[in-house]
Amino acid sequence: MLRLDVCFYFPMKKYLAVALLLCALASLTNASCFQNPIKSDMTHCQDNVDNTWHAVGSSWRNSACWDCTCTGCCAGFSTPRWFPDDCVSEFDAKRCEYIVHKKDDPTILCPIYVSVGK
Numbered sequence: 001m002l003r004l005d006v007c008f009y010f011p012m013k014k015y016l017a018v019a020l021l022l023c024a025l026a027s028l029t030n031a032s033c034f035q036n037p038i039k040s041d042m043t044h045c046q047d048n049v050d051n052t053w054h055a056v057g058s059s060w061r062n063s064a065c066w067d068c069t070c071t072g073c074c075a076g077f078s079t080p081r082w083f084p085d086d087c088v089s090e091f092d093a094k095r096c097e098y099i100v101h102k103k104d105d106p107t108i109l110c111p112i113y114v115s116v117g118k
Contacts, residue, residue, distance in 0.1 A: 032074060032075035032079075032116075032117045033072060033073065033074035033075070034072055034073060035071060035072040036048075036071055036072050036073075038056065038070050038071060042056055042070070043055065043056055044056065044070075045070035047060070047062050047068060048073075049062045049063060049064045049066065050062045050063050054068075054070065056070045057069075057070070058070075061076055065077050065093065065096035075117045075118060076096050076118065077091075077096050077098065077117060077118055078097075078098070078115040078116065078117045078118045079115055079116050079117050080098050080112045080115045081114045081115055081116055082112070082113040082114035082115075083110050083112050083113060084110050084111070086102060086103055086104075086110075087100050087101060087102055087103060087110035088100070088101065088103045098115075100112050
């Protein structure tokens with residue numbers, strides 16, 4: 001005879017596994033954004049990094065490589081999270097991107113398996 005409490009236990013275990021998986025995947029999404037409150041009568045807003053003024057409705061990239069509008073900014077680059085162990089990641093601020101290369105030879109680029117952002 002099949003016990004009823006066992007039948008309900010296994011489906012709940014599957015749901016728990018799916019919930020944990022979804023929580024883990026949420027950390028791989030682009031959380032590199034923030035919002036700015038604006039008032040309905042505003043015509044311009046100020047970039048928090050460069051202290052430059054911009055018209056409402058415009059978009060720009062600031063000196064910290066953030067893509068912005070008056071309502072908020074998001075990172076304008078992807079951050080490598082998984083690449084070979086014999087490689088290193090360095091941020092190129094002029095190009096607003098990470099370069100992943102061999103630790104002992106910066107001229108040899110490495111593959112990036114996982115990156116987050118943008």
